Amino acid sequence: MPRPPLQLFNSMTRAIEPIVPLDRAGKRLSLYVCGPTIYNYGHIGNFRTYVAVDILRRALRHFDFEVDHVMQFTDVDDKTIRGAHEKGLPLKEFTAIFRQAFLDDAKTLNLEVPPRTPNATDHIPAMVALIQKLIDKKSAYVSDDGSVYFRIASFPKYGCLCHLDLSSLISGARVNQDEYEKEGVGDFVLWKKWVPADGDVGWDSPWGKGRPGWHIECSALSMEHLGEQIDLHGGGTDLRFPHHENEIAQSEAATGLTFVRHWFHVEHLLVDGQKMSKSLGNMYTVRDVLARGYTGRELRYALLSGANYGKNLNFTWQGMEDAKTALHRIDEWRKRVRDKAAEGPPSDGAASSLPAQEFVAHCDAALADNLNINGALGHLFELVRQTNGALDKAQILPGEARALAAAWTALDSILGLGDATVVIPVEVQTLLDQRAEARKAKNFAKSDELRQAIEDLGWKVKDTPKGQELLPG
Ligand code: AMP
Ligand code: ZN
Numbered sequence: 001m002p003r004p005p006l007q008l009f010n011s012m013t014r015a016i017e018p019i020v021p022l023d024r025a026g027k028r029l030s031l032y033v034c035g036p037t038i039y040n041y042g043h044i045g046n047f048r049t050y051v052a053v054d055i056l057r058r059a060l061r062h063f064d065f066e067v068d069h070v071m072q073f074t075d076v077d078d079k080t081i082r083g084a085h086e087k088g089l090p091l092k093e094f095t096a097i098f099r100q101a102f103l104d105d106a107k108t109l110n111l112e113v114p115p116r117t118p119n120a121t122d123h124i125p126a127m128v129a130l131i132q133k134l135i136d137k138k139s140a141y142v143s144d145d146g147s148v149y150f151r152i153a154s155f156p157k158y159g160c161l162c163h164l165d166l167s168s169l170i171s172g173a174r175v176n177q178d179e180y181e182k183e184g185v186g187d188f189v190l191w192k193k194w195v196p197a198d199g200d201v202g203w204d205s206p207w208g209k210g211r212p213g214w215h216i217e218c219s220a221l222s223m224e225h226l227g228e229q230i231d232l233h234g235g236g237t238d239l240r241f242p243h244h245e246n247e248i249a250q251s252e253a254a255t256g257l258t259f260v261r262h263w264f265h266v267e268h269l270l271v272d273g274q275k276m277s278k279s280l281g282n283m284y285t286v287r288d289v290l291a292r293g294y295t296g297r298e299l300r301y302a303l304l305s306g307a308n309y310g311k312n313l314n315f316t317w318q319g320m321e322d323a324k325t326a327l328h329r330i331d332e333w334r335k336r337v338r339d340k341a342a343e344g345p346p347s348d349g350a351a352s353s354l355p356a357q358e359f360v361a362h363c364d365a366a367l368a369d370n371l372n373i374n375g376a377l378g379h380l381f382e383l384v385r386q387t388n389g390a391l392d393k394a395q396i397l398p399g400e401a402r403a404l405a406a407a408w409t410a411l412d413s414i415l416g417l418g419d420a421t422v423v424i425p426v427e428v429q430t431l432l433d434q435r436a437e438a439r440k441a442k443n444f445a446k447s448d449e450l451r452q453a454i455e456d457l458g459w460k461v462k463d464t465p466k467g468q469e470l471l472p473g
Helices: 044-062 080-086 090-109 119-135 214-226 237-255 286-291 295-304 319-339 354-369 371-393 397-414 428-438 445-458
Strands: 007-010 016-018 028-034 067-069 138-142 148-150 187-193 208-210 230-236 262-265 269-271 314-317 457-462 467-470
Touching: 007 445, 028 214, 044 230, 044 262, 044 269, 044 286, 044 295, 044 397, 067 214, 080 090, 090 286, 090 295, 090 467, 119 138, 119 148, 119 187, 119 208, 119 214, 119 237, 148 237, 187 214, 187 237, 208 214, 214 237, 214 262, 230 237, 237 262, 286 295, 295 319, 295 428, 319 371, 319 397, 354 371, 354 397, 371 397, 428 445, 428 457, 428 467, 445 457
Parallel strands: 028 067, 028 230, 230 262, 269 314
Antiparallel strands: 007 016, 138 148, 148 187, 187 208, 457 467
């Protein structure tokens, strides 16, 4: 059955549209995602966005695109400079800690890290060159305070992403901050002149010592790595204004080309129905969730299920328990299916693998429809229910079970849930090793004794043609 084309909500047009890359003949698709500001550990809201992007990247591949994915790390801004200063560390050393922490958390959540993850400060010349181009085109100017600003009045399209009515908004004031409200729209900063609070952070430029504003980073880095136009650009919903508006203004004023074909925005994660904030004490890191005894796999499940990426997702501890239960149900089913498949040759019943084929088609249709992961999970649990019933009645043949296992693998290439990692306690592993020795020496009395010792510790051991298999009791 041919796969339906992948369609996604485009926040620029506010419509669900098929993904058609610039490279129409080929299948190459460029994806730029705004990376984290590395001054702290990322919270689970940040990772909701990166899990959604990970699902997007895997789905694009599933729909046969070759994804060229770039994400930068923002390693210079007010927050990173302040953090480095407080810790008494050079900026690079300070941000390196949180860059690594992000990569470690990404691993915990089984995120595929893009092959190119540039640090902003390694690309200052590209930013300086882009700012100079904007000055040459009269889209930017050096102000009397020595900083460089983008001239909003030179870009009539400003506000196109958020559908802003500029006439009622432009205040005329200049904005020297990276973040500001819609009510405060004004010429925004591209290059910030050095101030004593910046300490030893600063780069030479035609406008004197200073540092780039946040917005120019993404325009310069995406152009440097992916070209002047990109197919897909993503981030959390809060980045739409002003960050992405400003990226559009800078990039399009410089090139005269449409910067992005398709905008992908992920709505926010709430905690217990509320915005996450330090003062409410509900701002959890990935590490906080692990410290409560959950696995990265369970957190990934909680972040990818529950709500479409285009809707708010409410995080609760009950939701983590539900994720655990759902994964347990999937794992049990997969084990039953695997055991059944091992019972006979693939030809045994392969012809009647219709439920598996139908399931794959239903999942493809759900994913093609704006990444409807919950729709795909709904089909999965229906399949689990039906085939568990059929397995109880011995109505599934090994070949059918093999087709079911393959169908799961296809869906999991997008879900990225993988296998449960069983952490085996040292004392159990020691007994297992001793038992393997005893069996090799054909000392079955000793082997049975060791089996009992393993069971006393709450585990079960099964002898299979491949050796001992350990199962939680
Ligand atoms: P930052 O490090 O602040 O630039 O944020 C990194 C990413 O996390 C950006 O794409 C943000 O839009 C996103 N983000 C921030 N807060 C949340 C949240 N509560 N839920 C989902 N995404 C978020
Ligand atoms: Zn960005």
